[in-house]
Amino acid sequence: MSIKIALAGNPNCGKTTLFNALTGSNQFVGNWPGVTVEKKEGKLKGHKDVIIMDLPGIYSLSPYTLEEVVARNYLIGERPDAILNIVDGTNIERNLYLSTQLMELGIPVIMAVNMMDIVEKNGDRIHIDRLSKKLGCEVVEISALKGTGIEKAAQKAITLANQKNIAIPVHKFAPEVESVLDVVEQKLGSDIVKEQKRFFAIKLLEKDDKIQSQMKLVPDISKEIEQIEKLFDDDTESIITNERYVYISSIIGECYTKGRKDSLTISDKIDRIVTNRILALPIFAVVMFIVYYVSVTTVGTWATDWANDGLFGEGWSLFGLEVPGIPILLDSALTAIGCADWLHGLILDGIVAGVGAVLGFVPQMLVLFIFLAFLEACGYMARVAFIMDRIFRKFGLSGKSFIPMLIGTGCGVPGVMASRTIENDRDRKMTIMTTTFIPCGAKLPIIALIAGALFGGAWWVAPSAYFVGIAAIICSGIILKKTKMFAGDPAPFVMELPSYHMPTVGNVLRSMWERGWSFIKKAGTIILLSTIVVWFTTFFGWVDGQFRMLEDMEIDHSILASIGSLVSWIFIPLGWGDWKSAVAAITGLVAKENVVGTFGILFGFAEVAEDGTEIWGTLAGSMTAIAAYSFLVFNLLCAPCFAAMGAIKREMNNAKWFWFAIGYQTALAYVVSMCVYQFGTLFTTGSFGILTVVALLFFLGFIYLLFFLGFIYLLFRPYKESSSLKLDTKNFARAK
Amino acid sequence: MPLTMVKAGEPNVIRKIGGKEETRRFLENLGFVTGGIVTVVSEIGGNMIVNVKDSRVAIGKDMAIKIMVN
Numbered sequence: 063m064s065i066k067i068a069l070a071g072n073p074n075c076g077k078t079t080l081f082n083a084l085t086g087s088n089q090f091v092g093n094w095p096g097v098t099v100e101k102k103e104g105k106l107k108g109h110k111d112v113i114i115m116d117l118p119g120i121y122s123l124s125p126y127t128l129e130e131v132v133a134r135n136y137l138i139g140e141r142p143d144a145i146l147n148i149v150d151g152t153n154i155e156r157n158l159y160l161s162t163q164l165m166e167l168g169i170p171v172i173m174a175v176n177m178m179d180i181v182e183k184n185g186d187r188i189h190i191d192r193l194s195k196k197l198g199c200e201v202v203e204i205s206a207l208k209g210t211g212i213e214k215a216a217q218k219a220i221t222l223a224n225q226k227n228i229a230i231p232v233h234k235f236a237p238e239v240e241s242v243l244d245v246v247e248q249k250l251g252s253d254i255v256k257e258q259k260r261f262f263a264i265k266l267l268e269k270d271d272k273i274q275s276q277m278k279l280v281p282d283i284s285k286e287i288e289q290i291e292k293l294f295d296d297d298t299e300s301i302i303t304n305e306r307y308v309y310i311s312s313i314i315g316e317c318y319t320k321g322r323k324d325s326l327t328i329s330d331k332i333d334r335i336v337t338n339r340i341l342a343l344p345i346f347a348v349v350m351f352i353v354y355y356v357s358v359t360t361v362g363t364w365a366t367d368w369a370n371d372g373l374f375g376e377g378w379s380l381f382g383l384e385v386p387g388i389p390i391l392l393d394s395a396l397t398a399i400g401c402a403d404w405l406h407g408l409i410l411d412g413i414v415a416g417v418g419a420v421l422g423f424v425p426q427m428l429v430l431f432i433f434l435a436f437l438e439a440c441g442y443m444a445r446v447a448f449i450m451d452r453i454f455r456k457f458g459l460s461g462k463s464f465i466p467m468l469i470g471t472g473c474g475v476p477g478v479m480a481s482r483t484i485e486n487d488r489d490r491k492m493t494i495m496t497t498t499f500i501p502c503g504a505k506l507p508i509i510a511l512i513a514g515a516l517f518g519g520a521w522w523v524a525p526s527a528y529f530v531g532i533a534a535i536i537c538s539g540i541i542l543k544k545t546k547m548f549a550g551d552p553a554p555f556v557m558e559l560p561s562y563h564m565p566t567v568g569n570v571l572r573s574m575w576e577r578g579w580s581f582i583k584k585a586g587t588i589i590l591l592s593t594i595v596v597w598f599t600t601f602f603g604w605v606d607g608q609f610r611m612l613e614d615m616e617i618d619h620s621i622l623a624s625i626g627s628l629v630s631w632i633f634i635p636l637g638w639g640d641w642k643s644a645v646a647a648i649t650g651l652v653a654k655e656n657v658v659g660t661f662g663i664l665f666g667f668a669e670v671a672e673d674g675t676e677i678w679g680t681l682a683g684s685m686t687a688i689a690a691y692s693f694l695v696f697n698l699l700c701a702p703c704f705a706a707m708g709a710i711k712r713e714m715n716n717a718k719w720f721w722f723a724i725g726y727q728t729a730l731a732y733v734v735s736m737c738v739y740q741f742g743t744l745f746t747t748g749s750f751g752i753l754t755v756v757a758l759l760f761f762l763g764f765i766y767l768l769f770f771l772g773f774i775y776l777l778f779r780p781y782k783e784s785s786s787l788k789l790d791t792k793n794f795a796r797a798k
Numbered sequence: 799m800p801l802t803m804v805k806a807g808e809p810n811v812i813r814k815i816g817g818k819e820e821t822r823r824f825l826e827n828l829g830f831v832t833g834g835i836v837t838v839v840s841e842i843g844g845n846m847i848v849n850v851k852d853s854r855v856a857i858g859k860d861m862a863i864k865i866m867v868n
Contacts, residue, residue, distance in 0.1 A: 307829075
């Protein structure tokens, strides 16, 4: 029979590191049913029948965060055979708070005190034997980062699970509280097993309505609650919290000897500088500059060139050995076996060109993700959220929204996924909706194409694209905040900051790979499929009433051309109402970098460089500079690629919100592009028409929403929060 | 006095925590309990990093103002 061991502990206590060390690559990652909380399961190395369940990092078993509810439902409902409670040794007092709650669940508990190496380095001592005796459970010392003691901890957990040696909480609260708990326990129905009685009694006393809804019989204990609240002059939940901390302080003195005299740790000293009011922003700017300089220009360019021109191009050299590129290899292989023309075309022009263009971004993206993973793991990213909170709060977002946007500069898919760390429901939804406004790696070729073809490679085009993205985020924040759905202040910023530490290479690489993989996966699935569709609709069509494969120059007859002509009128107000641009924008929904490739195919080039140098002349001849900029803006802001839309759908976890997000993005893109084109044309040529008036109306409406509506709002509803969207309490505070 | 008025490095005793219930509970879980000791590590524009029960917690100005210490 298999054994289930649950890993439980505070956020940042080294739980994930321990989980990775215990299970290796033998992991299964998914979501807890119905919620977007990550569920990680794995088999213990060398033990096929031992399953390790990584519970989300939590501070308590209260009902206030999604993670806490998920974790405690698992612990009560599934009843694992043992709990391995990881405790951060450098912060033992706070960590024991959760431990006291875990021990009330009636499940065998073993405690692993982590970061023992740092504790010793600080000159502190934790007396494991005394701690074990005081708490009534086995305690082992480990260092998850260095891998010491973890096997012993796992072995003890297995032994404990086999013995079914249920932890009996030896900690007691004040006699008055205990006597009330006894009464409540007596009143509990028979559906609650004996060893869980204390847990349920405490939760009932705390007036935890989520627990009440899980019970068949809810005894009436209002009298007991009233009695104890009167006695302590506090609400029951605070009484219990206090009792726990009082108990912990009563034992901590014997179990923990503080060695250091200096009250400031190294992390505190670093924080004094890094989050200093004068230095914080300059330091942040320098760090970001280094990250992007390295991952976009130096290492990034080298890696992208290798992937695009080498692996998926002419070929590359490996220590002097010439290795031909994949298209060339495939071409000769397909010719050798005498493959049919259409299949040859499908594989080379369709699949390899399409998927290859997407995979070409992977190396650069991975370099960026290594940096971001390092910044996250060492603890700096949490400080960034803190520093940026001051600025982001001004337009209705939380500092934690900044991290998804930073990751979104690489790829929107992991960016949207990173929004999970934002606990407040409204803040998270708004972040999901706005993250993809930031130009991702795949939008850079479009920028390069437009800048090169229409603006003679002007330096300001690329920065202006980022500026448009940031402006879209700020304006969206301000406007959305005024709608009923998002009204109210962002949740107060409360976040635990982990100690600075050097992350392990393995953890950084693992995090990089998890994010990169979500991008590669889309190349292998949705992009593969859609390149086939695009290829088919491009190269097949009706010529003189006959459906057949088309020659290169017959593209005007293709299915794609028919579709493009059908929808292109929509984009006439934006200045690019010809079918080719419309088709390019549509294929951009598959993957943004497709826009360049599609233009290439449509202008009669089988393959174009990443920035489409070959078609600059043709493109410049087909639209004005203003129209091209409007095209760029539309592609930057409109609904992202299918993969990112999928991520938005997953994270919103609600079809209505998904369509609202996509609709909002596309409508905003349309209006902004229209204003760009109409006003641009007005200023450059002086032409004024009915569409200029429409654009002007849109613009005024936008200004109205941005400023005036806010003014009225402030006038009539001072300090009053909307009651229509209550703060999602269960989703509230999660600090990571 | 509110936490925002405390000088960096000075340990203070928490007297009362106000604000919305969920936030208050979350702070309690993080170690902010009446009678506990809180030390300010650094402060930018009212937002602060404080030390509570050996852990570092960043709190926004709007929350810090509701934590009373002396």
